Amino acid sequence: MTEIRAETDVLPGVDRAAPLLEVTDLHVEFRTRYGVAHAVNGVNFRVSPGETLAILGESGCGKSVTAQAVMGILDSPPGHVTGGEVRYRGLDLLPLPEEQRRRVRANRIAMIFQDALSALNPVYTVGFQLGELFRVHRGMSRRDARKRAVELLDQVQIPLAKARIGDYPHQFSGGMRQRVMIAMALALDPEVLIADEPTTALDVTVQAQIMGLLAEQQRQRNMGLILITHDMGVVADVADRIAVMYAGKVVEEAPVHDIYARPAHPYTRALLESIPRLDHKGGQLNVIRGLPPALDAIPAGCPFHPRCDYAQDACRHDPPPPYAVAPGRTARCHFWREVVGDE
Amino acid sequence: MRDPGVVTGVAGPAPAADRPRGLAGDAWRDLRRSRTFWIAAVLVALFLVMAAFPALFTPADPRACTLDRQYDGPSGTAFFGYDFQGCDTYARTVYGARNSITVGILATLIAGVIGLVVGLAAGYLGGWADAVLSRVVDVVLGIPFLLGAIVLARRLSQNASDDGVLAVVLTLGLLGWTTAARVVRSSVISAKNQDYVAAARMLGAGPARLMMRHILPNSVAPFIVVLTVLLGANIATEATLSFLGIGLQGDAISWGIAINESGRFVRSAAAPLVWPSVFLALTVLAVIMLGDAIRDAFDPKLR
Amino acid sequence: MSDRADVVLETRGLVKHFRSKVGAVRAVDGVDLHLRRGETLGVVGESGCGKSTLAKLLVGLEKPTAGEIGVRGQNMAALTGGALRRARRHIQMVLQDPYTSLNPRMTVGDIVGEPFAIHPDVVPRRGRLRAVQDLLDTVGLSPDHANRYPHQFSGGQRQRIGIARALALKPEIIVCDEPVSALDVSIQAQVINLLEQLQDEFGLSYVFIAHDLSVVRHISDRVAVMYLGKIVEIGDDREIYEQPTHPYTQALLSAVPVPDPRLRGRRDQIVLSGDVPSPADPPSGCRFRTRCWKAREVCAEQEPALQIRDRSPHPSACHFAEVRDVLHSG
Numbered sequence: 008m009t010e011i012r013a014e015t016d017v018l019p020g021v022d023r024a025a026p027l028l029e030v031t032d033l034h035v036e037f038r039t040r041y042g043v044a045h046a047v048n049g050v051n052f053r054v055s056p057g058e059t060l061a062i063l064g065e066s067g068c069g070k071s072v073t074a075q076a077v078m079g080i081l082d083s084p085p086g087h088v089t090g091g092e093v094r095y096r097g098l099d100l101l102p103l104p105e106e107q108r109r110r111v112r113a114n115r116i117a118m119i120f121q122d123a124l125s126a127l128n129p130v131y132t133v134g135f136q137l138g139e140l141f142r143v144h145r146g147m148s149r150r151d152a153r154k155r156a157v158e159l160l161d162q163v164q165i166p167l168a169k170a171r172i173g174d175y176p177h178q179f180s181g182g183m184r185q186r187v188m189i190a191m192a193l194a195l196d197p198e199v200l201i202a203d204e205p206t207t208a209l210d211v212t213v214q215a216q217i218m219g220l221l222a223e224q225q226r227q228r229n230m231g232l233i234l235i236t237h238d239m240g241v242v243a244d245v246a247d248r249i250a251v252m253y254a255g256k257v258v259e260e261a262p263v264h265d266i267y268a269r270p271a272h273p274y275t276r277a278l279l280e281s282i283p284r285l286d287h288k289g290g291q292l293n294v295i296r297g298l299p300p301a302l303d304a305i306p307a308g309c310p311f312h313p314r315c316d317y318a319q320d321a322c323r324h325d326p327p328p329p330y331a332v333a334p335g336r337t338a339r340c341h342f343w344r345e346v347v348g349d350e
Numbered sequence: 351m352r353d354p355g356v357v358t359g360v361a362g363p364a365p366a367a368d369r370p371r372g373l374a375g376d377a378w379r380d381l382r383r384s385r386t387f388w389i390a391a392v393l394v395a396l397f398l399v400m401a402a403f404p405a406l407f408t409p410a411d412p413r414a415c416t417l418d419r420q421y422d423g424p425s426g427t428a429f430f431g432y433d434f435q436g437c438d439t440y441a442r443t444v445y446g447a448r449n450s451i452t453v454g455i456l457a458t459l460i461a462g463v464i465g466l467v468v469g470l471a472a473g474y475l476g477g478w479a480d481a482v483l484s485r486v487v488d489v490v491l492g493i494p495f496l497l498g499a500i501v502l503a504r505r506l507s508q509n510a511s512d513d514g515v516l517a518v519v520l521t522l523g524l525l526g527w528t529t530a531a532r533v534v535r536s537s538v539i540s541a542k543n544q545d546y547v548a549a550a551r552m553l554g555a556g557p558a559r560l561m562m563r564h565i566l567p568n569s570v571a572p573f574i575v576v577l578t579v580l581l582g583a584n585i586a587t588e589a590t591l592s593f594l595g596i597g598l599q600g601d602a603i604s605w606g607i608a609i610n611e612s613g614r615f616v617r618s619a620a621a622p623l624v625w626p627s628v629f630l631a632l633t634v635l636a637v638i639m640l641g642d643a644i645r646d647a648f649d650p651k652l653r
Numbered sequence: 654m655s656d657r658a659d660v661v662l663e664t665r666g667l668v669k670h671f672r673s674k675v676g677a678v679r680a681v682d683g684v685d686l687h688l689r690r691g692e693t694l695g696v697v698g699e700s701g702c703g704k705s706t707l708a709k710l711l712v713g714l715e716k717p718t719a720g721e722i723g724v725r726g727q728n729m730a731a732l733t734g735g736a737l738r739r740a741r742r743h744i745q746m747v748l749q750d751p752y753t754s755l756n757p758r759m760t761v762g763d764i765v766g767e768p769f770a771i772h773p774d775v776v777p778r779r780g781r782l783r784a785v786q787d788l789l790d791t792v793g794l795s796p797d798h799a800n801r802y803p804h805q806f807s808g809g810q811r812q813r814i815g816i817a818r819a820l821a822l823k824p825e826i827i828v829c830d831e832p833v834s835a836l837d838v839s840i841q842a843q844v845i846n847l848l849e850q851l852q853d854e855f856g857l858s859y860v861f862i863a864h865d866l867s868v869v870r871h872i873s874d875r876v877a878v879m880y881l882g883k884i885v886e887i888g889d890d891r892e893i894y895e896q897p898t899h900p901y902t903q904a905l906l907s908a909v910p911v912p913d914p915r916l917r918g919r920r921d922q923i924v925l926s927g928d929v930p931s932p933a934d935p936p937s938g939c940r941f942r943t944r945c946w947k948a949r950e951v952c953a954e955q956e957p958a959l960q961i962r963d964r965s966p967h968p969s970a971c972h973f974a975e976v977r978d979v980l981h982s983g
Contacts, residue, residue: 065838066837211864211905215907215922237838263914264915267913267915277839281842282838282841282842283871284870285906286911286913289871291846291849544753545748552712552746553822554742563756563759567758568756648758
């Protein structure tokens with residue numbers, strides 16, 4: 008594709024040799040009148056071109072807030088990024104003025120959401136919303152923009168794209184709307200795509216179609232993909248690496264095969280044992296006792312210790328650092344050796 | 351250790367867990383501790399007493415006016431001075447409470463009852479009942495207010511020999527219920543489609559229980575807000591009607607009439623305009639505060 | 654068929670059509686099923702297949718357009734008034750969303766005790782508090798929490814409250830409509846285990862409706878697969894999951910992601926094209942034919958019956974039913 012590369016390339020600080028996207032020690036808190044909720048407490052991860060990183064966790068673990076902070080679309084107030092760096096090709100995005108941030112967001116890092124219907128504007132046709140992107144960011148004429156819009160809808164496999172360009176979002180089915188949103192996210196050829204629970208609201212057969220489409224587009228464009236989800240099945244199907252989040256921290260990060268074969272954090276392990284399996288009928292499900300902590304009252308030490316079978320005294324006081332379990336693999340557990348060793 | 355997933359609302363000195371409580375009991379416990387509630391309640395009580403026994407507040411006769419005293423300053427028990435007719439502004443304000451509050455409360459009650467019944471019926475029954483009632487609401491809403499009020503008030507006061515309070519109350523009530531009806535209708539519709547209503551129906555709950563236990567408690571909040579606003583509006587509108595000669599008759603006294611009359615002479619004397627306005631505003635404010643406090647007390651989520 | 658005396662719930666020709674602007678929506682269109690004592694029947698299908706409407710019909714929240722619902726030898730669909738209210742005791746329901754299924758302005762004690770208020774003869778007035786506390790204890794909640802309000806509980810705890818309410822009248826049958834789909838993974842397991850434990854304790858029979866095929870397999874003895882208002886295949890869990898014979902079941906199973914990265918790219922992938930057709934205007938003949946790779950002319954002309962076939966050892970509604978193990982192949 009011979010697109011005019013956008014003006015972000017000339018932004019000072021962008022170094023094409025630096026990692027594509029690197030998040031270091033990210034902290035986010037929400038200040039409300041009931042207190043301060045510590046949603047993200049020192050998250051680190053990195054995505055390379057063509058790689059799929061899954062951020063896995065239950066509701067309230069901070070996975071969506073992390074994505075919003077990276078995108079710069081955090082609701083503020085009450086949300087505040089209180090520390091850390093989000094580097095795109097070496098350039099820290101957090102201190103950038105909103106104007107420049109917006110350009111990076113439009114051209115380099117794109118995001119899709121769970122609910123396509125509320126992410127698309129109901130009063131404009133799909134073709135207009137897509138075309139507008141090209142006209143505003145690429146300075147295309149109305150006709151060229153329309154042509155590109157049709158091409159894009161074709162790429163995301165919307166049947167009869169040319170005819171449907173004049174339709175409004177509500178005229179599409181759930182799966183088709185998700186495709187439209189993917190088309191909008193891909194329009195300006197982003198290098199990183201963040202997908203926040205992209206298939207949670209969809210039926211399994213449609214989910215399979217959408218995940219297939221995402222994987223195909225990622226391969227063709229060599230994009231970095233950050234998949235935010237709670238679904239361990241989907242993750243096993245598409246991810247290269249997984250970051251498991253709990254109480255605002257990445258408690259374990261590892262290549263996908265390692266994590267399913269030998270989890271190194273008790274939380275990961277317990278999660279895997281608590282899901283029923285499709286391919287064989289198991290006995291009683293393993294249960295993680297208790298509840299995830301409220302974000303304004305995260306336990307001291309290891310946040311998982313009140314629910315953990317491995318917990319000892321040390322876990323109550325010393326927050327575990329990310330221990331290097333293997334190259335490219337970390338776990339925030341003092342007793343990761345026992346966890347990995349257990350069958 | 352406290353259970354981290356449970357928001358501690360009932361925490362504090364552990365309540366006697368064995369005695370079961372209900373929403374009303376909890377709400378009253380809550381209200382007793384609410385400062386807003388007490389301030390509002392005291393104010394409302396004060397104005398009610400003023401309306402019932404004005405002589406307790408002033409020895410003066412509000413109708414003893416003499417032009418000699420036109421625009422005189424405060425003297426004796428005439429704390430607010432005299433108006434352009436030479437009447438005691440304080441006495442007239444105190445005596446005005448009765449008509450204003452009577453009209454306000456009764457008209458709001460009538461509008462509230464009609465609005466509630468129509469809104470509940472339209473929202474709960476749905477279908478053709480809703481279609482018919484909603485059209486009736488539209489028609490009443492479409493009547494130009496003043497035109498409707500002139501016709502109604504004239505018609506109603508023809509065979510009445512009194513001071514016109516009843517006519518004004520009925521006029522305001524019969525023309526003012528539409529907002530309440532609409533608000534009740536829409537909140538009933540959203541409440542009746544909630545899963546907990548389905549759950550109760552599945553248990554075999556009849557329409558009365560569904561309405562009283564499930565739908566009504568979850569849809570009255572906006573209704574209360576509409577009523578409190580309507581009360582203030584009714585007191586003010588009575589003034590407009592009286593000014594046009596279709597409201598209170600003869601030498602009736604009310605805040606609205608006072609505000610209207612003294613407005614023309616505000617350059618000569620502000621007090622006859624200001625004080626009835628202050629009393630009116632305080633009454634409306636107290637009622638709105640009372641409504642808010644009660645509404646909040648009946649919402650467990652705010653505890 | 655096994656002993657008829659064992660059957661606690663049976664539907665015959667159950668139909669529910671909704672009127673709409675585009676014509677009759679055939680949400681449930683001829684469903685025959687039975688449930689045995691102590692058994693769990695799973696019902697799976699995608700949105701719009703009619704499984705939630707089926708649940709509402711079974712508990713009497715909707716009146717069927719046609720057909721019968723037999724509970725204890727009575728046709729529930731024909732009952733009204735007091736008789737219907739009494740019959741409801743035998744069949745209760747756990748709803749999907751623990752956030753909307755509990756009245757926010759009632760205490761938990763009032764919510765769990767409401768069945769006793771509606772059916773005053775079940776427990777005498779003086780014993781009700783005790784009964785409510787027992788129920789809370791049964792579902793793993795503290796009896797001291799009776800004076801709290803729903804918003805003070807987490808999603809999993811709220812679902813327990815809903816289960817306690819369903820148990821109050823000591824029903825034989827509980828219809829669970831997506832009881833865990835709104836819950837987090839770790840909480841899901843707690844609720845599923847609780848349901849299993851209650852089943853053993855009280856000899857309950859469950860109709861378990863869900864879109865999550867893994868959860869359904871875990872909890873069900875038999876499974877019915879629904880598509881556009883009809884059951885397309887029914888059998889025990891082995892038959893449905895290991896030897897599915899209906900193409901839709903096969904596609905559905907192959908689309909479910911399995912939490913095992915070693916199977917990536919090695920599983921039998923059947924990606925269906927298109928969307929589910931509108932239930933207001935279902936295709937002629939076999940309703941799945943518009944998305945089916947096996948479809949031939951006969952599929953448009955003749956509606957396949959749900960029956961045992963040459964190549965399908967369990968009932969399957971496909972002219973070309975044939976076993977294909979989509980989970981373990983590759």
